[in-house]
Amino acid sequence: MTSRGFEFQEIAIDANLEEHILRAIEQFKPTIFAFSMVQYISGLKMQSDFIKKLSANYPDLILIADGTQFLGTGTFNFEQSGLDVLVGSGYKWLLGGYGNGYIFLSDAVRNIIYQHKKNLSLPNVPFLNGRDYLSLTLEPGHLDSLNVGTLNQGLSYLNTIGLDVIEQKTMDLSTKARIALHEKGLLPDWMVERKEQSSIMSMPLKQDVVDRLNNEKILASPRGAGTRISFHFYNTVNDLNHLLEVLD
Known part of the structure; x- marks a missing residue:
C-alpha cells in the first residue's frame, strides 16, 4: 500500500x-x-x-x-x-x-x-x-x-x-487441538475464547522443539514470532496425538 x-x-x-x-x-x-x-x-x-x-x-x-x-x-x-x-x-x-x-x-x-x-x-x-x-x-x-x-x-x-463434512471434521479436530495446546500454555486465553475459530494455530516454540517437529515429519511453519500448525480434512486424531507427544 x-x-x-x-x-x-x-x-x-x-x-x-x-x-x-x-x-x-x-x-x-x-x-x-x-x-x-x-x-x-x-x-x-x-x-x-x-x-x-x-x-x-x-x-x-x-x-x-x-x-x-x-x-x-x-x-x-x-x-x-x-x-x-x-x-x-x-x-x-x-x-x-x-x-x-x-x-x-x-x-x-x-x-x-x-x-x-x-x-x-x-x-x-x-x-x-x-x-x-x-x-x-x-x-x-x-x-x-x-x-x-x-x-x-x-x-x-x-x-x-462436501464442504459441510470438511467443516465439521476440521473444527472437531481443531477444537481438540486448541484445548490441548491451551492447557500446555501455548495459546492465550483470548484466542481460545473466540466464538468462530480457524484450523490454524500459532505457538511460541523454542528452536529445539521446532527441530523435533521437523525430525518427526510434522509440518510447521515459522510465521511472525511463532510457529504455525494447521489441520485440514485429511488430518486425524492420530496426527494430533503425535503432535502433542512431540511437544511433551
Missing part, C-alpha cells in the same frame, strides 16, 4: 480486535477496510456477525477480505456475508496449487471500480465477444489453463467430500 501511495492505518491484533476496528473507523473515516478472513500468522478468524454488523452500520465502507486461509474450510455464501470483495489464492485449502486465484465482487463494487473504462470501446474481434470491460481488466491476455484447471479439480474434489 505504501508503494502505491495509499494512506492507511494498521490495527493491532489482540483480545480487543473488534473494539480497535470500530474505534479506527470512527476516528479515521476510511473508504476501505481490508482484512483477512483468517489471519495467516495467528490463525485469528474474523467473526461473521461482526462483518455483517460493519456492512450494516457503515454502508459506504468497502469491505475487502483476503480469503486465502479461509475458503475451502467450510460452507460460505458470499452474497450473505456482508463483504464487498473477497480475493485470494487457490493454493491453500482449495488444493489448487500455485498460479491461480479468485475474486468475488458485490454488485455495488462492480459498478464503481474502473469507472473510467466504462465508456471506452471494447474489442470487436469474434473470440472476445461477450467480454465486458471488467472481465478484460481482471483477466487480460492468456490464462494458464493448467493452473486454472488444477483449481477446478481441487474444487470438484472438495465438493465430492
